[in-house]
Amino acid sequence: MTPTTDDDVNNTGKVDPITNGVGNVHLSKQRRKSLHPADERSARDPRDEAVTPSTSRNTSTAPQQQLPAVDFDGLSWPSTGTRARLDDTPEESAARVKKIADAVQTILECVGEDPSREGLLDTPERYAKAMMFFTKGYEENLRDIVNGAIFHEDHDELVIVKDIEIFSLCEHHLVPFTGKMHIGYIPSRRVIGLSKLARIADMFARRLQVQERLTKQVALALEQVLEPRGVAVVVESSHLCMVMRGVQKTSSMTVTSCMRGCMRSPNAKTREEFLKLVRG
Numbered sequence: 001m002t003p004t005t006d007d008d009v010n011n012t013g014k015v016d017p018i019t020n021g022v023g024n025v026h027l028s029k030q031r032r033k034s035l036h037p038a039d040e041r042s043a044r045d046p047r048d049e050a051v052t053p054s055t056s057r058n059t060s061t062a063p064q065q066q067l068p069a070v071d072f073d074g075l076s077w078p079s080t081g082t083r084a085r086l087d088d089t090p091e092e093s094a095a096r097v098k099k100i101a102d103a104v105q106t107i108l109e110c111v112g113e114d115p116s117r118e119g120l121l122d123t124p125e126r127y128a129k130a131m132m133f134f135t136k137g138y139e140e141n142l143r144d145i146v147n148g149a150i151f152h153e154d155h156d157e158l159v160i161v162k163d164i165e166i167f168s169l170c171e172h173h174l175v176p177f178t179g180k181m182h183i184g185y186i187p188s189r190r191v192i193g194l195s196k197l198a199r200i201a202d203m204f205a206r207r208l209q210v211q212e213r214l215t216k217q218v219a220l221a222l223e224q225v226l227e228p229r230g231v232a233v234v235v236e237s238s239h240l241c242m243v244m245r246g247v248q249k250t251s252s253m254t255v256t257s258c259m260r261g262c263m264r265s266p267n268a269k270t271r272e273e274f275l276k277l278v279r280g
């Protein structure tokens with residue numbers, strides 16, 4: 001594998017100079033039907049400006065930059081609580097749901113509701129179970145997903161799967177962002193079953209995410225699993241945390257991309273081919 005760094009493009013095909021503090025994935029924003037620069041606004045609400053700690057914490061130590069995608073137990077960049085969740089006994093799992101439900105009870109009280117009224121009686125537990133489902137990607141294992149689905153083929157042309165639906169939760173507001181992921185790669189003897197690309201996208205989407213990291217994790221995971229000549233991942237999605245607060249028009253999308261290997265070169269024909277096909 002050729003060591004490379006990330007690169008990305010916005011939908012005009014130019015390198016986007018805006019960095020966002022998560023490695024080298026860049027962020028670009030597209031408002032549908034309008035590409036005029038004056039229409040571009042920050043993809044982050046200024047109210048959400050990150051506080052950069054002056055001391056030890058450093059974005060360069062993000063897990064995906066330290067660890068391989070398939071670590072010793074295949075969990076792929078687990079967080080500190082991931083292992084514990086996975087190892088829960090049925091009793092511990094029930095206690096976990098109860099703990100979330102208690103917190104939701106508190107939220108209901110704090111927003112000025114009456115948690116004892118009929119419509120809300122079961123909401124805490126219902127929400128707790130839904131939240132565990134929305135984050136089920138913490139329990140999935142990349143090794144299990146790709147197991148038995150990697151084949152040796154001489155195919156060396158671009159493989160693309162477009163329009164993979166993604167449902168994720170913004171880690172800043174715990175509200176959904178949803179959209180589509182497009183994945184392309186140029187194999188180097190190894191190909192993967194096409195349905196597995198959607199499974200991998202789903203595994204990383206169903207964790208607490210920022211769109212930039214989701215994009216990058218899928219690209220890095222494929223790079224490590226397939227050792228392809230190049231890989232490209234583009235995600236376009238709508239963030240409810242922005243849309244609902246009126247920061248964005250509902251039709252606007254946030255577009256992120258991560259290009260690796262031979263897809264990185266701005267002059268690469270395959271990169272152009274990929275971008276043309278996903279935009280088409």
Ligand SMILES: [Zn+2]
Nearest residue numbers: 170172173241
């Ligand atoms: Zn958010």
